[in-house]
Amino acid sequence: DVKVTQSSRYLVKRTGEKVFLECVQDMDHENMFWYRQDPGLGLRLIYFSYDVKMKEKGDIPEGYSVSREKKERFSLILESASTNQTSMYLCASSLRGGTQETQYFGPGTRLLVL
């Protein structure tokens, strides 16, 4: 059974703070993803990683950075949190390639920036 876990379910931070969101998967997947989900906008890709230390920008990378030092762990970093980064953050993982490979999602982190 694929398991993707995220470090926090709920997080409250102040504007300007540095925020770390951690994601861990236990299925030896090559690919890992960070999305944010906002009402009416759906899921938007922030960054993804296709291998250790490799990353690629998604559709909305501004204000975010990522780190992947180990295959099973993918971190999202908000260098200086702002109120417009209040959102639900979802981590996902998948095997690389193949038309049928899908993504498996973690439970999500609901971040509130005050």
Next chain:
Amino acid sequence: QKEVEQNSGPLSVPEGAIASLNCTYSDRGSQSFFWYRQYSGKSPELIMFIYSNGDKEDGRFTAQLNKASQYVSLLIRDSQPSDSATYLCAVRNPYNFNKFYFGSGTKLNVKP
């Protein structure tokens, strides 16, 4: 134009009826399509995927793909109140298989 478009709903159907959820996509080169269900406050979970034209059935769920018209549908037969959720359509980027585009989802309410 968004890559994937869905009617946000809500779509209300009575228990036992067929619920029909639709999704259109913009890139004619797209090949792989996925339907996810997301309960309120939870993360998306895969229901099924389809990549060939026509119908694909899995229990009460049927995915339909029409590449010529660039739409994909999900039919839920014998709808149950437990099917009430938001349904997300996702399309794999045909030029970068590692990336997916998601629609904003259709909220389905099944009334007992």
